[in-house]
Amino acid sequence: MPLGLIALALGGFGIGLTEFVIAGLISTVAVDLGVSIPVAGHLISGYALAVVVGAVALPPLLRRWRPKRALLLLMVLFVVGNTLSAIAPAYAVLLAGRVVAALAHGAFFGIGAVLAASLVAADRKAGAISIMFGGLTLANVLGVPLGTLVGQQWGWRATFALIAAVGVVAAGGIAGLVPDAGDHASGAAAADGPTGSTRGLGAELAAFRNGQVWLSLGMTVLVFGGMFGAFMYVEPLLTRVTGFDESAVPWLLVLFGVGLFAGNLLGGRWADRALTRTLVLLTVALGASLVAFALLAQRPVGAAAMLLAMGFFGFATVPGLQMRVLAHAAGAPTMASSANIAAFNLGNFLGVWVSGLAIAGGLGWTSPLWVGAGFAALGLAVIVMATSAERCTEGPAVTAGPTRATADDLAGSGRLRV
8 A cells, every 4th residue: 555645644634633623622712712602613614614715716726736736735724724723812813724724625635536546556546545535534533532632631722733733744744655646657647637637627617507416516515514513513512401521522522423434334335226315314314313412412311322323314415415416517526526525514614604693592502403403404305306307307317326436435435525
């Protein structure tokens, strides 16, 4: 296995940790900086919105860069942003640091996946991509609880300093261990630029004339946004409503991570067999688990079980959501993938923002769960509408057969495109 894949995976680990670790530290940050929890929530929604901007704007700007150089530039942004967060004297500076770090998020995974595939032989490309995205999965399962524990023991600034250090090591690994595209025997796939494609930008953008692409992106925004908005306020819910001690939160986040890992893996397999049915059933299950969580929030066992279920059903939708966008934008895989990253994070922004409004409006700490259930219901309506429209158009509907490899790759790699 090329050592460069480990460097790419480490970069993915750091980026995943940056996005999600704030969920376990939001109360501490709010108290330390003298802001309310809904205002502190802008550290999450602002990050998500910046990911949207970066995912849409940076790939076209970096199309002519060699992939390795583009990734090093993105890692510099990542390190600068997290360093700024670690030394932030005030809330506004911390928010600025989060935004700078977020700009690297989407483009790193889009470019990094192509570069990872270029490091190995043709029959091992999916495995190489899975190793890179394994870093993102590991960040969710183990990194977030560890980062939360570090923040509780030594302060939240120490968590961001640790993440910046991870970025420095990852950048050094990329610089020293990853060859430029085209230098490796199998690097031809990426020799034409970060995307590994000779298609013009205009040709890729033409794929977005398909209304089903936009409906698919709408599903991503609503379904994942509902889960994410609920999850990012789960720490004050668990401590202030359920009654868990603050020291229990990292272990509860491990439970959530186990759920998301299993859901992401199984969701891809289910989507292979029946994409639309899987998305419908998982979206219904997600909404039901969020409602059950709200009703059982005062019961520790019930809350822990629903936290596991929320992670499972929320992330089980990810491969299917990604698969549907790629299936309907088959002529523009790079732009479609970046657009779906943007959609995931636009959903994150909206979910966190609306949930913050609910809390600020005095609706209580369980209100993000009800907001999430509402988002899931809207997402289900879009799925039904898109399916009906698809059946009315000429040509075959999206089926499991032609896209089986895509869903298998997504599930096997733990490709959490967030």
